Amino acid sequence: MNSGRSSTGTVVLAEDDIARALTRIAHEILERNKGADDVVLLGIPTRGVFLARRLGERVAAADGGALPSADLVGTVDITMHRDDLRRQPTRALEPTRLPAGGIDDKVVVLVDDVLFSGRTVRAALDALSDLGRPRAVQLAVLVDRGHRELPIRADYVGKNLPTAHAERVTVRLRELDDADAVTIVPAEGEGR
Numbered sequence: 001m002n003s004g005r006s007s008t009g010t011v012v013l014a015e016d017d018i019a020r021a022l023t024r025i026a027h028e029i030l031e032r033n034k035g036a037d038d039v040v041l042l043g044i045p046t047r048g049v050f051l052a053r054r055l056g057e058r059v060a061a062a063d064g065g066a067l068p069s070a071d072l073v074g075t076v077d078i079t080m081h082r083d084d085l086r087r088q089p090t091r092a093l094e095p096t097r098l099p100a101g102g103i104d105d106k107v108v109v110l111v112d113d114v115l116f117s118g119r120t121v122r123a124a125l126d127a128l129s130d131l132g133r134p135r136a137v138q139l140a141v142l143v144d145r146g147h148r149e150l151p152i153r154a155d156y157v158g159k160n161l162p163t164a165h166a167e168r169v170t171v172r173l174r175e176l177d178d179a180d181a182v183t184i185v186p187a188e189g190e191g192r
Contacts, residue, residue: 009183009186010184011182011183013182014181018158022055025140026055026059028156029138029140029156030062033107036063039059039072040072040099040109041055041056041108041140042073042075043111043112044110044112045075047176048113049111050173055111056070056072071101074097074099076128077127078123078126080127081123081124081126082123083119083122098132103133103134108136109139109156110128112140112141113141113143113171115152115154117148119149139153139154140154141158142182143157143158143161146161146162147163161182164187170183170184
């Protein structure tokens with residue numbers, strides 16, 4: 001792991017670390033589900049969508065490439081299922097896109113960047129119930145930082161990262177940002 005101090009926090013996962021974590025998670029998904037035939041990866045916007053695409057490429061490649069990654073990957077918008085709509089401004093709705101085979105009787109792996117309180121995952125589970133009836137739902141996250149408010153746990157974790165509640169974990173991905181990195185940003189008022 002390449003850890004270092006930057007002006008915006010401490011880097012805890014660099015680009016190579018993220019790539020290795022995603023490759024490991026892809027293999028774990030295949031192993032647990034005995035292949036990718038009935039697996040659907042649904043990314044939670046925003047960064048979960050890009051992580052799901054990367055995971056889909058790795059799952060398809062590791063499974064022998066028989067199934068194109070596009071048949072594995074979709075997105076699920078959770079905006080209208082959030083429990084904080086009255087407290088925060090809503091972001092623009094994003095399209096929900098399911099693979100052609102849908103999610104009925106499939107193993108759906110929800111993909112997100114950071115697992116924190118569990119409320120985003122709860123909203124995703126609510127959204128899923130409107131879309132179909134999966135055989136099982138699993139959760140893959142790049143970072144699990146703890147501090148759960150709901151009884152939710154990830155099945156696949158890139159890195160468990162103990163943090164103070166007030167610290168921020170920032171995930172940057174090359175598709176949206178300047179590079180791939182995960183950083184911990186100190187809480188306001190903490191010394192650098």
